[in-house]
Amino acid sequence: MNDLTNTPRRPYHRRNLPDALRAAARSILDEAGPDVVGLREASRRVGVSATAAYRHFANKEDLLASVAAEGFRELAAAMEAGATENDPLHAVGLAYVDFALQKRGLFRLMFGTILVERAKYPELNAAASAVFDLLQRVAVGADEQPREDNSAGMAAWGLVHGLSSLFIDGLVPEAHARGLAKEILVHTPRPEYQPAA
Amino acid sequence: MNDLTNTPRRPYHRRNLPDALRAAARSILDEAGPDVVGLREASRRVGVSATAAYRHFANKEDLLASVAAEGFRELAAAMEAGATENDPLHAVGLAYVDFALQKRGLFRLMFGTILVERAKYPELNAAASAVFDLLQRVAVGADEQPREDNSAGMAAWGLVHGLSSLFIDGLVPEAHARGLAKEILVHTPRPEYQPAA
DNA sequence: TGTACATCAGTGAACGCGCGTTCACTGATGTAC
DNA sequence: TGTACATCAGTGAACGCGCGTTCACTGATGTAC
Numbered sequence: 079m080n081d082l083t084n085t086p087r088r089p090y091h092r093r094n095l096p097d098a099l100r101a102a103a104r105s106i107l108d109e110a111g112p113d114v115v116g117l118r119e120a121s122r123r124v125g126v127s128a129t130a131a132y133r134h135f136a137n138k139e140d141l142l143a144s145v146a147a148e149g150f151r152e153l154a155a156a157m158e159a160g161a162t163e164n165d166p167l168h169a170v171g172l173a174y175v176d177f178a179l180q181k182r183g184l185f186r187l188m189f190g191t192i193l194v195e196r197a198k199y200p201e202l203n204a205a206a207s208a209v210f211d212l213l214q215r216v217a218v219g220a221d222e223q224p225r226e227d228n229s230a231g232m233a234a235w236g237l238v239h240g241l242s243s244l245f246i247d248g249l250v251p252e253a254h255a256r257g258l259a260k261e262i263l264v265h266t267p268r269p270e271y272q273p274a275a
Numbered sequence: 276m277n278d279l280t281n282t283p284r285r286p287y288h289r290r291n292l293p294d295a296l297r298a299a300a301r302s303i304l305d306e307a308g309p310d311v312v313g314l315r316e317a318s319r320r321v322g323v324s325a326t327a328a329y330r331h332f333a334n335k336e337d338l339l340a341s342v343a344a345e346g347f348r349e350l351a352a353a354m355e356a357g358a359t360e361n362d363p364l365h366a367v368g369l370a371y372v373d374f375a376l377q378k379r380g381l382f383r384l385m386f387g388t389i390l391v392e393r394a395k396y397p398e399l400n401a402a403a404s405a406v407f408d409l410l411q412r413v414a415v416g417a418d419e420q421p422r423e424d425n426s427a428g429m430a431a432w433g434l435v436h437g438l439s440s441l442f443i444d445g446l447v448p449e450a451h452a453r454g455l456a457k458e459i460l461v462h463t464p465r466p467e468y469q470p471a472a
Numbered sequence: 473t474g475t476a477c478a479t480c481a482g483t484g485a486a487c488g489c490g491c492g493t494t495c496a497c498t499g500a501t502g503t504a505c
Numbered sequence: 506t507g508t509a510c511a512t513c514a515g516t517g518a519a520c521g522c523g524c525g526t527t528c529a530c531t532g533a534t535g536t537a538c
Contacts, residue, residue: 090498090499090500090514090515090516091499091500091501091513091514091515092514092515095514095515111388111391112388113310113388116490116491116492117491117492117493118490118491118492119490119491126515126516127515127516127517128491128492128493128516128517129492129493129494129495129515129516129517130514130515130516132493132494133513133514133515134514137492137493138491138492138493186388189440189441189444189446190387190388190444191308191309191310191383191387191444194308196445197445206446210446227458229455229458229459229462232438232441232447232455232459233434233459233462233463235437235441236433236434236435236437236438236441236459237430237433237434237437238433238437239437239440239441240432240433240434240435240436240437240438240439240440241429241433241437242437243386243436243437243440244386244429244432244433244436247386247387247388248393248394249386249403249407250429258426258429261424261426262426262429262430262433265426265430266430287481287482287483287531287532287533288480288481288482288532288533288534289481289482292481292482313523313524313525314524314525314526315523315524315525316523316524323482323483324482324483324484325483325484325524325525325526326482326483326484326525326526326527326528327481327482327483329526329527330480330481330482331481334525334526335524335525335526
């Protein structure tokens with residue numbers, strides 16, 4: 079009786095099913111947690127049959143790996159924005175913690191055990207390495223020679239990653255999360271600055 | 276024909292089924308990961324029917340919470356041992372990382388998302404708090420007044436927890452794990468020592 | 473010291489559930505002529 | 506510009522699986538008398 083008659087409610091062919099499935103997986107991740115995410119639930123949310131995903135992804139892990147890689151790229155972008163500020167280590171670290179707090183489901187997928195065969199997905203490894211490289215660059219300092227060992231970057235990564243994990247996993251009351259992270263990051267000296275003792 | 280005839284292979288009553296189930300859950304955790312751990316598989320390993328566990332635990336989460344609490348107590352004990360050494364922050368931190376590397380499945384249960392309703396288990400919260408308190412005490416330093424805010428302890432916790440997580444989740448090659456952790460912990464000054472700049 | 477009986481600790485069948493994946497299929501699209 | 510046909514992107518039924526949990530039960534244990 080109205081124009082809905084001419085509008086197919088469920089077009090047989092989607093415009094971009096892979097993206098829609100990734101987006102659905104992310105919303106599941108944020109709402110229901112890593113245990114619930116999967117092919118059937120994602121397809122259901124998109125409004126597509128349970129097996130449609132197999133036209134675009136080899137299997138469940140393949141979809142999740144692609145979601146995780148997307149997450150690492152977004153994390154790197156958020157950190158990149160902080161890298162040009164006055165106190166870059168502070169800004170970049172806070173960007174990391176904020177990312178975890180805001181996209182906790184995605185963060186858990188990126189770093190957790192849901193993905194078993196991480197090594198099988200080069201795109202994923204590359205995106206994760208980019209995050210570490212950025213941290214390493216900021217932690218060592220732009221003015222200095224890049225050093226052989228990467229303990230400065232690892233210390234920075236460890237700190238921000240640990241704070242993020244403790245916050246989102248509920249070990250620390252979430253109300254304090256951001257303020258505490260900020261305070262700690264401002265007071266954290268670069269390893270080079272440490273006193274001789 | 277031999278003495279086996281007189282030895283009941285499957286005694287009807289166990290000596291200590293709760294402990295046996297906890298132990299089984301831990302071995303599953305370490306061998307197969309958090310997704311596999313559960314009442315059925317634990318019962319199977321102990322050699323008991325799938326429902327026997329319900330005589331001792333309210334449900335699956337109840338068993339896992341009790342395993343996690345056990346883990347926190349062991350972690351605190353391992354750290355306690357390091358607290359009396361020359362450089363206590365270093366020793367305690369390394370004990371934390373070593374615990375994670377050696378009992379990774381347990382560590383994941385203690386800190387991860389497997390336990391959804393952590394707040395429901397006071398024993399678990401108490402055991403986890405003890406770990407943080409110890410870290411806070413060591414990070415602030417025995418000679419100083421305990422301070423109002425706990426950012427020094429949180430910084431220490433964040434660092435060791437983040438390093439542990441990155442190692443066991445495979446973001447950093449495991450071969451480097453312990454050496455890197457050691458180097459970072461030795462070079463990490465207490466926040467109080469930081470220069471004015 | 474022996475016995476009746478309450479209680480405790482296990483059994484095994486059954487339930488409903490949701491999952492990943494396979495299969496043969498059909499509807500939609502694009503391209504060669 | 507039209508049409509035949511290959512290819513692509515979906516469908517829906519079905520599979521086997523393992524899980525947590527319930528239920529009515531039985532075997533083992535301990536205690537009051």
